[in-house]
Amino acid sequence: MIHHLRRGVAIWALCAGSALAQQTDISIGMVLEPPNLDPTSGAAAAIDEVVYANVFEGLTRFGPDGAILPALAESWTVSEDGATYTFTLRAGVTFHDGSAMTAEDVVFTLDRARAEGSTNAQPGLFANIVSVDAPDDLTVVVTLDGPDGAFPFDMAWGDAVIVAPESAETNATNPVGTGPFRFANWAQGDRVDLVRNDAYWGDPVALEAVTFRFITDPNAAFAAMMAGDVDAFPNFPATETLAQFEADPRFSVIVGSTEGETILAMNNGAGPLDDIRIRQAITHAINRQDIIDGAMFGYGTPIGTHFAPHHPDYVDLTGQSAFDPDTARALLAEAAPGGLTLRLALPPPAYARRGGEIIAAQLREVGIETEITNMEWADWLERVFRGRDFDLTIISHTEPMDIGIYAREDYYFQYARPEFVALNDELARTTAPEARSALLAEMQQMIAADYVNGYLFQLAKTGVANASIEGLWENSPTQANDLTGVRWTQ
Known part of the structure; x- marks a missing residue:
C-alpha cells in the first residue's frame, strides 16, 4: 500500500500489519x-526564529516555560558580592566545522559583543562586564561592575550565543x-x-x-x-x-x-512628536480593542506600557491612555492648531499592515492625517530601525523583558530620559526580588506617563x-x- 503525503513523498509499508516509517523531516x-543568520549582529526576530537553540547555543538558554536552563554551561556559581560569575562548560562540545568549543570561544564572544563598534543589537546585555577570563578550557570567569542577578537571563538571549573566531565573520550567510x-x-x-x-x-x-x-x-x-x-x-x-x-x-x-509588545512607535527625537501633547493625543485616539478585533481577529491582550501582562511585575496602565477622542482633539487644538500629517511606516507582518489601516482611520477621526508607506523588512530595518527616518511605525518587540531599550540613546524611538536611564542602571545593580519589582513598576509608569509610544496589545x-x-x-x-x-x- 502506498500513502501519498505532502510534496509527493511516498512512504511504503513493506508488508501487511507493518507500521509506516516515522517521518523525520519537517x-x-x-x-x-x-536579513541574515547571525543572531549576534542583527535585530530581526526572524534570525532567532531560525537559529536559536537549533544552530546556535549560549551559556544558558530559555526553556519553553521561560525558565533559565543550562546550555553550553552545565553549571555556574556566583560570588558573595554578586559581581563574579564562574561558568563550568560542558566537555566534548564541538562546532559544526569540527573544532572544539572551549572557554576561549566564550571569551572571544563576550569581548566581541561588548567591544567598541560592536554590531550586536543588544549591547546592554554586556555593558556591565568588566572582564572575561578563561582559567582553563572548561572554566569561564565573568567579572561585572556590580551585582547583577539577571546575568544568567541575559546570557540566554540569542544575541549572546557562543561563536568561534574562525567563523564569526561569515555567520551571517554560513552560520x-x-x-x-x-x-x-x-x-x-x-x-x-x-x-x-x-x-x-x-x-x-x-x-x-x-x-x-x-x-x-x-x-x-x-x-x-x-x-x-x-x-x-x-x-x-x-x-x-x-x-x-x-x-x-x-x-x-x-x-x-509571546513576549511581543506590539506598539505604535513614535519618533520622540524629532518634531512634531517631540511634543508630549501630540504623543498623548495619539494614544487617546487609539481604540485598542478595535485593533485587536480588526487586525488580529480577537487574539491579543491590551497593554498600557512596554511590559508583558503575564509577567508577575506587570502594572496595568491601560486606563492612562484609554480611548478618548475628545481629549485627543483638545490636545491637538492646543499643540497643532494648523493640523497635522504624519508618516506611518508599516513593515510586512499582518498585525502591522492591518493594524496600520485601522490606526490611520482612528487618527483621521481626531484630525491627524497619515501618509502610509508599506515597507519590506530589510528596508524597514535600514530606514526606520537604524536610520530613524520615520514618524510612526507599528512593530512587535518580541525580546523577553526588554524594557531596558528605553534607556538607550541610540534606540530608534529616541527616548532615553535621564531619570529612566538611572532607574535602569539601578535595576541592573539590584538583586533583591522585591526591590526589582518596585523598580520595574516605576519604569513602566514613567514611560506610560511620558506617552513614549502607543501601547497596543501583547501579541498572541x-x-x-x-x-x-x-x-x-x-x-x-x-x-x-x-x-x-x-x-x-x-
Whole structure:
C-alpha cells in the first residue's frame, strides 16, 4: 500500500500489519525572512526564529516555560558580592566545522559583543562586564561592575550565543554553531534548510532535516498549510482562518502567549512628536480593542506600557491612555492648531499592515492625517530601525523583558530620559526580588506617563500544525522555533 503525503513523498509499508516509517523531516512556515543568520549582529526576530537553540547555543538558554536552563554551561556559581560569575562548560562540545568549543570561544564572544563598534543589537546585555577570563578550557570567569542577578537571563538571549573566531565573520550567510542542527542551504526569498548534527554533544534530536519556508502573504500561508506544503506554522498570520483549522482533524491549533509588545512607535527625537501633547493625543485616539478585533481577529491582550501582562511585575496602565477622542482633539487644538500629517511606516507582518489601516482611520477621526508607506523588512530595518527616518511605525518587540531599550540613546524611538536611564542602571545593580519589582513598576509608569509610544496589545502566539506533530512551543518566552523536542507521532 502506498500513502501519498505532502510534496509527493511516498512512504511504503513493506508488508501487511507493518507500521509506516516515522517521518523525520519537517517544513516550518515563517512570515518574515531573516536579513541574515547571525543572531549576534542583527535585530530581526526572524534570525532567532531560525537559529536559536537549533544552530546556535549560549551559556544558558530559555526553556519553553521561560525558565533559565543550562546550555553550553552545565553549571555556574556566583560570588558573595554578586559581581563574579564562574561558568563550568560542558566537555566534548564541538562546532559544526569540527573544532572544539572551549572557554576561549566564550571569551572571544563576550569581548566581541561588548567591544567598541560592536554590531550586536543588544549591547546592554554586556555593558556591565568588566572582564572575561578563561582559567582553563572548561572554566569561564565573568567579572561585572556590580551585582547583577539577571546575568544568567541575559546570557540566554540569542544575541549572546557562543561563536568561534574562525567563523564569526561569515555567520551571517554560513552560520557555524554548536547546536543539534547544522546549516545546509539558504535559497534567499524562499527557504533555509538545516540538517541534523550527528556530532551534537547533547541528546539527539528526532528530526533529520528542517526547512523554514518564508510566506509573507496570509492567504498564501493558509493555502500552504491546507495543501501540506508546510507542516507547521508556529506564528500563523491568518488568524481569521483558525476556526477552519480547529474544525479539521488533520490539524492542531496552538494558542499561547509571546513576549511581543506590539506598539505604535513614535519618533520622540524629532518634531512634531517631540511634543508630549501630540504623543498623548495619539494614544487617546487609539481604540485598542478595535485593533485587536480588526487586525488580529480577537487574539491579543491590551497593554498600557512596554511590559508583558503575564509577567508577575506587570502594572496595568491601560486606563492612562484609554480611548478618548475628545481629549485627543483638545490636545491637538492646543499643540497643532494648523493640523497635522504624519508618516506611518508599516513593515510586512499582518498585525502591522492591518493594524496600520485601522490606526490611520482612528487618527483621521481626531484630525491627524497619515501618509502610509508599506515597507519590506530589510528596508524597514535600514530606514526606520537604524536610520530613524520615520514618524510612526507599528512593530512587535518580541525580546523577553526588554524594557531596558528605553534607556538607550541610540534606540530608534529616541527616548532615553535621564531619570529612566538611572532607574535602569539601578535595576541592573539590584538583586533583591522585591526591590526589582518596585523598580520595574516605576519604569513602566514613567514611560506610560511620558506617552513614549502607543501601547497596543501583547501579541498572541497563534500556531497551526499537522496533528501528528508534537513538541512545538505553545508560548514564546523568546523569539524562537526551538525544534529540539519536536517529532512526528506517526
